[in-house]
Amino acid sequence: MSQQKSRLGGHILVDQLVAQGVKHVFCVPGESYLAVLDGLHDANIEVTVCRQEGGAAMMADAHGKLTGEPGICMVTRGPGASNALAGVHIAKQDSTPLILFVGQIERGMREREAFQEMDYRAVFGTQAKWVTEIDQVERIPELISRAFHVATSGRPGPVVIALPEDMLVESAEVADAPRYEVIESAPAAGQMAELQKLLAEARNPVAILGGSRWNAQAVAQFADFAQRHALPTAVSFRRQMLFPADHPCYIGDVGLGINPALAKRVADADLILLVGGRMSENPSQSYTLLDIPVPRQKLVHVHPDSAELGRVYRPTLAVNTSPAAFAQALSDLKAPARPAWADDTRAMRESYLKWSDPASITTPGRLQMGQVMAYLESHLPADAIMTNGAGNYATWLHRFHRHTRYGTQLAPTSGSMGYGLPAAVGAKRVRPDKTVVCFAGDGCFLMHGQEFATAVQYDLPIIVVLVDNGMYGTIRMHQERHYPGRISATALKNPDFADYARAFGGHGERVETTEEFGPAFERALASGKPAILHCLIDPETISPSTTLQKIREAALKARQ
Ligand SMILES: Cc1ncc(C[n+]2csc(CCOP(=O)(O)OP(=O)(O)O)c2C)c(N)n1
């Protein structure tokens, strides 16, 4: 081995990140990992210093989703690590590659409950794909190399690495590990022919796309396959960017608030081609669309993790490969001259177009969210990145925004509130040339509202559409359904969010009517600053299709 120069542990670690191709780090500093921060001082890496570790981890998750490469997050021990868990959970449920570095107490103090001591293997054990602690400075290159492979291979996910403080200040002479490569796979011999046979026998097939390990090329390849087969294609919960909404085969999303015609279509299908997704609780409509363990529909399940195949649903054909490799293989499939289901695809498409037309929606109050969506649909560039957290406000985005490009959606399938703002900040940092719009509720926004300061600090002109109904609306909706009229712990008294934006050094607008939205959006764009459009909707506007009063009345009537 060639002679290496001696380096500090913290510096070896940063050099490994550079060697693995890392360009961005999202962090909140801590005294537990000063040697790493010192390494970052001279590295060719953009560092985003955040206001709370949950936000930092969510920014790293956004990076992982947009690039397919692990998002890197650095936090301090105990309290920092606890905050970061919020983002680790998102990365797990969304199958996002992410590596979280956590400062750790000195090795010699372990097991005494030293200051901020935590057992990270226990704390993150159920959420991360792998948790480790680097005990020997010489092993940093080996373990970092492994972390990149684990985070990106099979079903991607989060890796957590604890860094004992005293290890980071030891020195060693070690070589850098070469850059990782994502481990690829392919359908097994004969499986594509088997799929062709199943398609030839089908009368009512449907495709559902989900998960991660897609890319723009794979989306185009699948779209081409769908076109040749006139195959009705849906996407899973919060995975709208996996299929172009302007494609004649696109029939909508199998998520929360599903188009009833689409739910019926999936339930009645004789063949489901499930690519990348898991058909978990939300897309499966609480595990009702497919029987468990043997679905009534024939199921072709394509997934990069063999452990996922047969875990809940017994597939007719299990293809253990990534969506990208599968999409590539589809080009060899010959399509029937005129698929038997072509008319059905057209009918489902019509149903989707009607379902996703915001112009026909009328709700109580002077600010019509349907019209706001119609405005955005005609004014946003096709490559605008849309982000959100959790809340009923997100329905407007998911149902009416037509994603036509890959890499335009950051939406947590874990339903984590507070994700939209940090995701927008992370997205704008990674893709500064793109328009980035965050949808947030009044509840959702303030869960990580402090990251608006990060947007200002790095001059990131994101636009937040903040939908304020003065409550945790989703929970109020459930209350009215199950305990009508008994409002408990769901009302919120909010700040003036336009003033909030200005106080941070951003641009703020108060929007109370439909007519005010467009000009306010234009001014926000023109300001060149991070902006908040404080949209005050009528609290009765709980969804595009109903009001709180109607829900309450229906619940009371059902009790009589
Ligand atoms: C971190 C987190 N805490 C709590 C919840 C439960 N929850 C789901 S939606 C919601 C209310 C969201 O309120 P808001 O952002 O104002 O949106 P709205 O439903 O009012 O449109 C809550 C509390 C959650 N999903 N995530």
Ligand SMILES: [Mg+2]
């Ligand atoms: Mg709300």
